[in-house]
Amino acid sequence: MARVRLLDIAHARSGDKGDCANIGLIALKPEHYPVLVAQVTTERVKEHFREICRGRVERFELPNLHALNFLLHEALDGGGTVSLRTDAQGKTLSAALLRMEVDL
Amino acid sequence: MIRIANAQGFWGDSLEAPLEQLRGGPIDYLTLDYLAEVTMSILQKQYSRDPQAGYARDFPQMIERAAKDIVERGVKVVANAGGVNPETCGEAVAAALARAGYKGRLKIGVVTGDNILPRLDGLLARGVELRNLDTGEPLSTVRSRVRSANVYLGAFPIAEALDQGARIVVTGRCSDVALSLGPAIHEFQWARDEWDKLAAGVVGGHVIECGAQATGGNCQVDWETMPDFAGIGYPILEAEPDGRCAITKHAGTGGRVTVAGVTEQLVYEIGDPRAYITPDVIADFTSLQIEQAGPDRVRLWGMRGRPATDFYKVSISYSAGFKAVGTLTYGWPDAYKKAKMADQILRTRLERLGLQFDAISSEYVGANACHGEALSGEPSPDLAEVTWRVGVRGQDAAAIERFTRELAPLALNGPPVVTYPSGGKPKVEEVVAYWPALIPKNEVAATVKVAVKVA
The missing domain is CATH 3.30.70.1150 (ACT-like. Chain A, domain 2)
Structure with a gap:
């Protein structure tokens, strides 16, 4: 078994809707999709973003695209126009998720 | 098959993209998105100072620059550049065409009815509370500080304007995907209850609505070897009457259209993928299939949809x-x-x-x-x-x-x-x-006006 970063087996894109950030996480190869489903759980993502996300984390599965979609509620300091953050729209959170490690 | 080209993913996007989309190869429609959430409050502020303002002035300027190509190539243009003043924007478009030497040559369609700011107190008095979708609070708690209030209209008013012969359609607030779904409804005469076809139009529209994010821009896969970022091509949706579609770009442009990039865009700024709610249909993003169908060509099919809800979404700024x-x-x-x-x-x-x-x-x-x-x-x-x-x-x-x-x-x-x-x-x-709030659809009426010269 090997410990790898999600960066090595997945790619992602993130954006905003109000104070909620979404991160779409996509397996680079179909065989890695089950790894994402099994290990990138809402609990782990909530813990991963504990400094950024103050609300709950939701997860949705898109097996047709070998992708997961995460919603991080209360993650943008009030949302795009209110937020004082550099990344007020959560655009870089995609890569932040790819820092997470999983077992292959 | 019709080709719908997006040339602007947000207000501030490339000024050259519309011309490149018009001149780079065959297209039937050119769509441009001008309205982010923050834009409406800025335009409302401009309108309150000057009743001739409140729309995207870039748009008539673009029309003037591109008039020859639009007229001679027979391309139709759909844009939400109207902001809080679509009628005046339509007049400015007519004036821009005249300045370019095409006075009175094209019918211009204007869609209104999205702006409920003037009706807000009446709605609240009648018990339409416009509760905040996130917090549940009624709008009355911030009423005195409201700056703008616009309903996200659907694609059918745009289709109606095109049915009436409009060559350029200007709207206020509408769903982003309506800009490309409207043309598909018009061309294929999709009915209001053909949910799968409408969902297909929503999916295709969603992929192209953010411009070059569908053609290699902002894509994490193989970005270092992306061909000619400086000349990146903007996306073209090739829509079929039965709902199948392909995403591509003009030959010879930079960037690349791949399953990786299109998939990133499919999952961009969505919530529950089984229920992507639009004014016209609820699209199920877990139903679609995707494949690389050739160089710079991604095919999408199998999209499923369900009946739309009885509500429009309202975007209120305060x-x-x-x-x-x-x-x-x-x-x-x-x-x-x-x-x-x-x-x-x-x-x-x-x-x-x-x-x-x-x-x-x-x-x-x-x-x-x-x-x-x-x-x-x-x-x-x-x-x-x-x-x-x-x-x-x-x-x-x-x-x-x-x-x-x-x-x-x-x-x-x-x-x-x-x-x-x-x-x-x-x-x-x-x-x-x-x-963000919801409003019953029966409280809102879109108005479509098509004329050679607006006003």
Whole structure:
């Protein structure tokens, strides 16, 4: 078994809707999709973003695209126009998720 | 099959993309998105000062530049450039065509009815509470501070304008995907209950609505080898009458259309993928199939849809206080440590001054501003520089103004090796916040007006 970063087996894109950030996480190869489903759980993502996300984390599965979609509620300091953050729209959170490690 | 080309993913996108889409090869429709959430409140402010303003002035300017190509190539244009004043935008388009030598040559369609700001009190009085979708609070709690209120209309008014012969359609607020779904409904005469076809149009529209994000822009896969970013092609949706579609771009342009890039865009800014709610249909993003069908060509099929809800979404903006953000940059050695110390000094001074804020935010750009301390790890003492970015937000404009005077002194009376940006002290800005709500569809009527010369 090997410990790898999600960066090595997945790619992602993130954006905003109000104070909620979404991160779409996509397996680079179909065989890695089950790894994402099994290990990138809402609990782990909530813990991963504990400094950024103050609300709950939701997860949705898109097996047709070998992708997961995460919603991080209360993650943008009030949302795009209110937020004082550099990344007020959560655009870089995609890569932040790819820092997470999983077992292959 | 029809070709729908997107040439603008947001207001501020490439000024050349519309011309490149028109001239780079065959297209039937050109769509442009001008309206982000913040845009409506800015346009409303402009309109309240000048009743001839309140729309995207870039749009008639683009029409004037591109008039020859639009007229002679027979391309139809759909844009939500109308902002809070679509009628005047339509007149400006007519004037732009006239200036380009095509006076009275094209019918212009104008879609209105999305702007409910003038009707707000009547709606509230009748019990339409416009409760905040996130917090559940009724709009009455912030009524006096409301700046703009616009319904996201669907695609059928756009299709109706095209049915009536419009060659350029100007709307106010509508769903982003309506700009390309409208043309598909018009061309294929899709019915209001052909849910799978409407969902297919929504999916295709969603892929192209953010411009070059569908053609290699912002794509994490193989970005270093992306062909000709500087000449990146914008996306073209090839829509079929039965709902199948393909995403492509003009030959010879930069970027690339791949399953990886299109998939990133499919999952961009969505919620529950089984229920992507639009005014016209609920699309199921878990039903679609995707494949690379050739170089720079991705095929999508199998989209499923369900009946739309009885509500439109409303985007309301309201004034929510003030904010200011400033920066100082600290250099090696120990740049991060110096910036942290400056932050402590500032916070102590703000406290001694007795200033109250709703929020103070401190970030260390170059060390951990985007991903936070927990994920970024301990910053190296050898970082070449760190930019300390500090902001405050609150209801008291005077307190925010006072804050903006506290940064510059730190360049002389705080930690060493620091440079202050040449732009001067931070600006105090009004905070405009968003209030998403729902409104019953029977409370809203879209109006479609098509004429050679508007007004």
